[in-house]
Amino acid sequence: MLDNSNYTEETKPLFKLFKTEAFRFVVVRYNHYSFVQQLQKDLKTRFSDRPCHIANAKDIDYTQLMKDYLGLGRGFFILEGFDDVLKEDKVDKNSRPEVAANNYRRKDITIGLNLRRDKLAQHPIALIVCVPASADALYAKIMIKKMPDLWSFRSWMLDIEGEISQELVKNPFNTEGVSSLPKEAIEIESDADFLTQKQKELTRLRASLANTPDNEIEYRLTLYPQVVDVEIEIGDYQSALDTLDAWETVAFEDNKDEIWLKKGDVLTTIGKIEQALLLFEKAKDAYTKADNKENLAVSLSRIGNTHAALGNLDKALQFYEDYSKLEKQLYESYPNNVSFKNGLAISYQYLGYTHAALGNLDKALQFYEDDAELTKQLYESYPNNVEFKNNLAISYSKLGETHAALGNLDKALQFYEDDAELTKQLYESYPNNVEFKNNLAISYSKLGSTHAALGNLDKALQFYEDYSKLEKQLYESYPNNVEFKNGLAISYAKLGVFSRDAIKDKTKARLYFKQAETLWLELVRDAPQYVEFQKFLGMVQEILKDL
Amino acid sequence: MDERLKLYTKAKSLIEVDNAVRFDVPITPDHEFYTDFSDVRGDFEDKMLYKTLNVNSKTFVFNRAVNRGNKVTLFLAGMRGSGKTSELEKIAKKLHNKDCFFCVTCNLDDGLDMNDLEYMDILIFQLERLFQELEKHKIDIDKDIIGVLQSWFGERVKEVNKVIKKEGGFEVEVEAKSPSFFSFLSIAAKLKANISGSKENADKIRTVFRSNFTDFSKKTNEFIEYVNIVLREKGIAQEILFIIDGLEKSATVDIRRKIILEGSERIRQIKAHTIFALPIEQMALRRKLEEFATVTSFPFVKIVEKDGTIIEEAVSRFNDFVYKRIESSLFDNPATVRKAILLGGGSPRELLRLLEYANIYADEDENVITIKDLDKGIKKLAAQSSQYLRTVDLTNLKTLKENNDAGKETPFDDKWQDLLEDLIVLEYNDGTYKRVNPIVAESAIYKQYVG
Numbered sequence: 001m002l003d004n005s006n007y008t009e010e011t012k013p014l015f016k017l018f019k020t021e022a023f024r025f026v027v028v029r030y031n032h033y034s035f036v037q038q039l040q041k042d043l044k045t046r047f048s049d050r051p052c053h054i055a056n057a058k059d060i061d062y063t064q065l066m067k068d069y070l071g072l073g074r075g076f077f078i079l080e081g082f083d084d085v086l087k088e089d090k091v092d093k094n095s096r097p098e099v100a101a102n103n104y105r106r107k108d109i110t111i112g113l114n115l116r117r118d119k120l121a122q123h124p125i126a127l128i129v130c131v132p133a134s135a136d137a138l139y140a141k142i143m144i145k146k147m148p149d150l151w152s153f154r155s156w157m158l159d160i161e162g163e164i165s166q167e168l169v170k171n172p173f174n175t176e177g178v179s180s181l182p183k184e185a186i187e188i189e190s191d192a193d194f195l196t197q198k199q200k201e202l203t204r205l206r207a208s209l210a211n212t213p214d215n216e217i218e219y220r221l222t223l224y225p226q227v228v229d230v231e232i233e234i235g236d237y238q239s240a241l242d243t244l245d246a247w248e249t250v251a252f253e254d255n256k257d258e259i260w261l262k263k264g265d266v267l268t269t270i271g272k273i274e275q276a277l278l279l280f281e282k283a284k285d286a287y288t289k290a291d292n293k294e295n296l297a298v299s300l301s302r303i304g305n306t307h308a309a310l311g312n313l314d315k316a317l318q319f320y321e322d323y324s325k326l327e328k329q330l331y332e333s334y335p336n337n338v339s340f341k342n343g344l345a346i347s348y349q350y351l352g353y354t355h356a357a358l359g360n361l362d363k364a365l366q367f368y369e370d371d372a373e374l375t376k377q378l379y380e381s382y383p384n385n386v387e388f389k390n391n392l393a394i395s396y397s398k399l400g401e402t403h404a405a406l407g408n409l410d411k412a413l414q415f416y417e418d419d420a421e422l423t424k425q426l427y428e429s430y431p432n433n434v435e436f437k438n439n440l441a442i443s444y445s446k447l448g449s450t451h452a453a454l455g456n457l458d459k460a461l462q463f464y465e466d467y468s469k470l471e472k473q474l475y476e477s478y479p480n481n482v483e484f485k486n487g488l489a490i491s492y493a494k495l496g497v498f499s500r501d502a503i504k505d506k507t508k509a510r511l512y513f514k515q516a517e518t519l520w521l522e523l524v525r526d527a528p529q530y531v532e533f534q535k536f537l538g539m540v541q542e543i544l545k546d547l
Numbered sequence: 548m549d550e551r552l553k554l555y556t557k558a559k560s561l562i563e564v565d566n567a568v569r570f571d572v573p574i575t576p577d578h579e580f581y582t583d584f585s586d587v588r589g590d591f592e593d594k595m596l597y598k599t600l601n602v603n604s605k606t607f608v609f610n611r612a613v614n615r616g617n618k619v620t621l622f623l624a625g626m627r628g629s630g631k632t633s634e635l636e637k638i639a640k641k642l643h644n645k646d647c648f649f650c651v652t653c654n655l656d657d658g659l660d661m662n663d664l665e666y667m668d669i670l671i672f673q674l675e676r677l678f679q680e681l682e683k684h685k686i687d688i689d690k691d692i693i694g695v696l697q698s699w700f701g702e703r704v705k706e707v708n709k710v711i712k713k714e715g716g717f718e719v720e721v722e723a724k725s726p727s728f729f730s731f732l733s734i735a736a737k738l739k740a741n742i743s744g745s746k747e748n749a750d751k752i753r754t755v756f757r758s759n760f761t762d763f764s765k766k767t768n769e770f771i772e773y774v775n776i777v778l779r780e781k782g783i784a785q786e787i788l789f790i791i792d793g794l795e796k797s798a799t800v801d802i803r804r805k806i807i808l809e810g811s812e813r814i815r816q817i818k819a820h821t822i823f824a825l826p827i828e829q830m831a832l833r834r835k836l837e838e839f840a841t842v843t844s845f846p847f848v849k850i851v852e853k854d855g856t857i858i859e860e861a862v863s864r865f866n867d868f869v870y871k872r873i874e875s876s877l878f879d880n881p882a883t884v885r886k887a888i889l890l891g892g893g894s895p896r897e898l899l900r901l902l903e904y905a906n907i908y909a910d911e912d913e914n915v916i917t918i919k920d921l922d923k924g925i926k927k928l929a930a931q932s933s934q935y936l937r938t939v940d941l942t943n944l945k946t947l948k949e950n951n952d953a954g955k956e957t958p959f960d961d962k963w964q965d966l967l968e969d970l971i972v973l974e975y976n977d978g979t980y981k982r983v984n985p986i987v988a989e990s991a992i993y994k995q996y997v998g
Contacts, residue, residue: 204695212776217615219772222818226765252616292838294812334835337808384710384754429709 005162007035014156015046021074024126024155027082027143031133035160036080039128041476043076050075051196057129058084062108066116074124083135085109086142114147126155133161194432195234202230217250224250228262235478237270257286257295264302268309271482271527277306297326297343304350311531313358320350338378345374345391352398361405368398386426393422393439400446409454416446434474434484441470441487445494457502464498467491482527486536489519493540500547510547516540552578558873561914564906567872568899573632576640582868583637584630584895587861589849589976596621596638599841600648600788600820608646609785618818622836624825625845626967626974627795628896631824634845635790638822648788648820649778651680655793659739663749664802666810667756668742670817673789674767675735681774682728686783692773694726699766700734707755711748719748764816771819788820795826800968807832815839827974828964847893849975851982853951862888868895869902879917887921890985892973897986904928925989933990935969941996944983947972948997957981 017024030036044052053072055065058081069077085106089099113120120127131139144151205227212219224247231240244263251259264279280302287296304319324347331340352367372395378388400415420443427436448463468491474484496512499505520537527533552575558567567580574580585593594604600619601610625631639650653676659668674696681688708718719741724730742749756763771787778784794803807829814821825842833842850861865888866881878884887905891898902916904924909916936944943962950957956979957963963981966972972981987993 204691216772216776218818219769219776221616222765222769222772226769229762229765254616334808336804339809339812382754384751386754386758 005035005160007038007160007162010158010160011039011042014158015042017156018043018047018126021050021124023121023124024128025120025150026126026128026155027140027157028128028130028160029133029135029139029158030130030160032162033132035162036078036130037472037476039160040078043078047076052076052078054078054080057081057109060109061105062112065109066112069120069125069127070123072123072125076126076128078128078130080130081132082129083131083139086136086139086146110146114150117149120150198230198234202227202234205230214250217252220250221247221252221255225258225262232266232269235480237266237480240266254290257283257299260286261299261302264306268306269482270480271523271530273306273309273527273529277303277310280306293326293330294343297323297330297347300326301347301350304354308354308357309530309532313354317351317354317358320347320354323347324351338382341374342378342388342391345371345378345395348374349391349395349398352402356398356402356405361402365399365402365406368395368402371395372399386430389422390426390436390439393419393426393443396422397439397443397446400450404446404450404453409450413447413450413454416443416450419443420447434478437470438474438484438487441467441474441491444470445491448494448498452498452502460498460502464491464495468495482523482530482533485519485523486530486533489516489523489536492516492519493536496540496543500543506547510544513540513544513547517544555580557871558877561877561906561909561911561916564873564877564909564916565903568903568906570628570896570899573636575633576637580871581633581637582864582871582895584848584861584864584868585634585637587848587858587864588846589980591844591846591976593634593638596623596843597642599843600642602642602647606646607641607644609642609648611785619820620814620840621822622825622829622840622842623822623845624827624830624833624842626827626847626894627970628894629845629847630895631845632792635792635822635824639788639790642788643784645782645784647784648786649680649684649774649784650788650790651677652790652792655791656796657793659743663743663746664806665753666806666813667753667760668739669791669806669810670763670767670813671735671738671756673791674770675732675739677771677774677787677789678728678732678735682732684783686774686777686781688728688774688777690726692770693728693731696766696770697726697731697734699763700731700738703755703759703763704734704738706759707748707752710751710755714747717745717748719752760813761816764813768816768818771817786820788822790822790824792824794824800828800964803829804832808835811835811839827967831961831964844974844976846975847973848895849980850889850891850893853954853980853982857889861893865891865895865898869898872899873902877914877916879915883916883918883921886918890925890989892982892985893975894970894973897970897984901925901928901986925986928986929990929993932971932984932987933992935971936987936990936992938996940966940971941993944971944987944993945997947981947983951980951982 014026028036028039040052040054043050051072052075053068055068055078057079060068065079087106088103091100091103136142140157205223209220209223209227212223214220224243227243228240228247231237231243241263244259244266248256248259248263260279260283264276264283267273267276267279280299284296284299284303287293287299300319300323304316304323307313307316307319324344327340327344327347331337331344334340348367348371352364352371355361355367356364372392375388375392375395379385379392382388396415396419400412400419403409403415404412420440423436423440423443427433427440430436444463444467448460448467451457451463452460468488471484471488471491474481475488478484492512493516496509496516499512500509517537517540520533520540523530523533524537552572555567555569555572555574555578556563557579558564576583585591597604597607599621601613602608603610623631623635635652639652642648643650651673653669653673655664655669655672659672704719711718719737724733738752742752775786778786794806803826807825811832814823830842830844836842848861848864850858850865852858862885866884869884869888875881875884883905887898887901891901901921901924904927905916905921906924908920908923910920939962943966947957958979963972967974967981970984971987973984974981983993983997988997
């Protein structure tokens with residue numbers, strides 16, 4: 001949050017007001033978008049049991065707005081960009097029909113909200129409309145004119161300001177009015193619904209566990225994995241680890257390997273990779289003893305990933321080679337088994353990644369091409385299979401990376417575009433899937449870098465902004481996930497590089513690098529084993545020195 | 548008992564023989580025709596099967612304390628007509644008790660499209676059958692737990708419809724209802740109808756369920772274990788046992804292989820005791836299946852040893868089998884029946900077919916089946932069976948005969964698959980003892996090439 005702001009002072013009475021759950025109509029005027037984000041974050045933290053729906057008035061029509069509002073039932077309904085609906089664009093004979101249509105859409109919202117004031121007030125929802133300082137200075141007057149009845153219901157008005165430089169007002173992070181994302185991508189409405197549903201399921205599962213006698217082990221064992229899954233999905237990693245411990249104490253000896261893998265995954269997510277490595281190795285030993293080739297392959301890939309994260313690339317390569325060898329054996333024994341084919345493709349991808357990191361780009365390219373070939377066959381055979389589609393998108397991304405590193409920018413761009421197209425389709429179909437959201441963010445980053453290198457600066461900026469926005473949403477939803485935090489730091493760093501090199505704005509660049517540095521400092525403090533975080537921190541500190 | 552079985556009565560005149568030798572409905576243990584062959588199937592012993600399930604073969608009590616963490620998946624592999632279904636009926640009857648299992652039999656050909664079948668369809672069908680059985684036995688299950696499964700299915704249907712809508716197809720119509728046996732069954736029925744009725748929708752439904760399989764398996768496992776607790780509390784059974792039969796009736800070998808091979812990773816995620824009747828040609832996948840399951844051969848009844856010695860105990864059991872269906876006075880001589888039994892090769896179904904043919908040639912006015920009638924029937928059947936034989940098959944059959952004559956074993960490999968499928972070759976013991984179908988051996992072409 002910005003220094004010298006009146007945020008705390010302004011919001012204090014608001015939070016007090018919200019203690020009683022009832023209908024409220026609140027207008028928030030702000031001079032920097034980060035205040036809106038802070039407000040959203042604070043509402044979610046302070047009133048964690050209430051759902052929160054966020055929409056942008058620029059992208060919504062009245063019908064959808066009401067549907068979402070009524071569907072919410074209770075909680076907070078935040079409408080950003082509300083200044084837009086107060087506007088009216090000039091329409092003449094030369095205007096495009098969309099301009100008039102947009103005016104009608106705006107009117108529908110203001111007239112509709114005004115007319116349905118009583119209906120709105122039947123629900124214990126705080127309707128919070130956000131208006132930036134760039135809006136018409138007389139916005140309140142326009143609001144009174146356009147929606148007098150709703151205005152009469154207003155509960156609170158905030159005017160949040162902070163001292164910020166002129167550059168920051170134009171900061172690319174202020175993404176209002178700039179978005180190439182689909183509507184779903186900039187809303188986290190579904191996140192709120194998703195979290196509510198998951199919370200409900202978690203409560204049910206925990207209650208079932210509590211109510212089941214200890215001797216009904218088999219039933220309890222069907223509940224623990226579900227509790228862990230939900231805890232991971234909602235980002236409550238510590239609870240997930242606690243549940244895994246409880247599960248391990250009652251699990252039958254033969255099934256403990258599954259728990260070790262899962263625990264290793266959670267520890268990896270929160271940055272405790274050395275502990276994770278021990279568990280992956282324990283699982284590997286168990287699978288070796290049981291001659292369980294399929295799971296042995298999984299444990300080898302996890303160990304490879306961990307060594308890669310620890311910076312032991314030679315060791316990682318060794319485990320990936322063993323992993324790939326096993327997957328190849330399985331696939332050759334059962335060539336019709338799609339799961340083994342998929343496993344082999346993924347192993348090629350890991351080998352490609354390691355060779356690329358070791359600087360063997362030709363080898364990397366070969367592995368990535370082999371991966372893409374198998375994955376494409378799988379996707380073409382099963383076009384509705386989400387996993388194969390996602391894997392193909394990743395294959396394209398990896399091919400793009402390698403071609404970019406080899407200097408084939410046009411080829412790289414083509415692959416990145418193919419990746420972004422598939423990933424966008426996946427994210428649009430599954431907006432609650434954080435992996436797809438993260439992959440989409442990464443694909444925007446890659447497109448940004450490539451366009452920057454090709455000199456298409458406007459496009460590059462657009463992609464970087466979209467990238468950063470998605471990463472921020474992910475980080476805010478999962479603050480303990482080191483991957484997302486690292487992703488956000490990278491997005492700041494990329495925007496920093498872009499500001500420094502492409503638009504030659506050192507002040508703005510410094511600001512971004514500083515934000516990246518803060519995140520990496522925290523990451524290095526919390527997850528010191530990750531060499532990547534240390535490397536990035538060193539890099540950004542060097543850059544800051546030179547600026 | 549299947550209503551059709553009530554029509555099966557012992558033939559007292561030739562005109563009734565046709566009905567008495569039908570084999571389109573498997574005989575259940577409570578039917579007068581039922582003959583227990585389990586102790587004359589060579590190496591196969593049903594007590595081993597019970598042991599695998601941790602059930603005492605004398606008392607039929609399930610020992611839950613043993614190997615509690617693991618559920619048993621058992622594949623019972625046998626040839627068509629070897630009597631798998633009747634054996635499974637017998638097993639279900641013996642094990643369905645308060646100290647043992649709540650048996651849920653799923654006859655796939657009763658409920659699914661056998662021309663287009665995947666493991667996912669089978670699992671949905673298993674759940675549907677479980678709900679039907681719970682309802683039939685009036686076992687109350689908490690609405691909340693039904694609701695968990697029902698809402699999970701509801702969410703998947705929404706997901707499916709999203710994909711269908713994008714492509715402009717007909718959506719799966721499912722009404723939101725409060726949780727109950729009936730409402731769950733109606734969702735399952737809708738899904739099944741869509742899987743059978745439209746190839747496009749079937750693919751989309753399966754893809755969505757496949758993509759969410761891990762979650763699906765967890766919800767299913769939770770439900771199954773919950774029901775297990777209820778069954779114990781109410782003193783109905785200790786646990787659920789699914790018996791899945793009829794896979795061999797699916798249209799092609801490829802469909803079956805796909806179900807077994809691709810489905811194996813999913814089958815192992817479902818934590819419920821399950822017996823699958825496995826078509827014999829899938830024994831080639833034995834090693835893969837044995838990674839998580841027990842595979843047991845269910846061979847034909849062995850009536851002749853490799854060296855040609857006749858096993859009289861088995862022949863005697865077949866005598867019972869024949870005379871339970873047909874009055875002995877309807878045969879000219881016990882030797883006619885004996886010849887038919889030996890030519891049946893240990894397959895109850897092949898023997899019934901042979902008797903059916905003999906009966907066709909018999910003179911109704913005489914009211915007796917003679918050896919001549921049987922010979923005519925054999926000739927006809929032999930000619931029909933040998934029509935499938937290719938030169939390469941005859942070469943293989945020659946090798947087989949040589950191995951048997953020399954007392955050697957003939958291991959399974961791909962070349963036997965078609966021959967086993969077409970019942971040109973019959974298999975005994977654990978599959979290492981194969982023999983040409985005696986009817987085929989009667990054909991002129993076999994005699995010419997193999998001798």
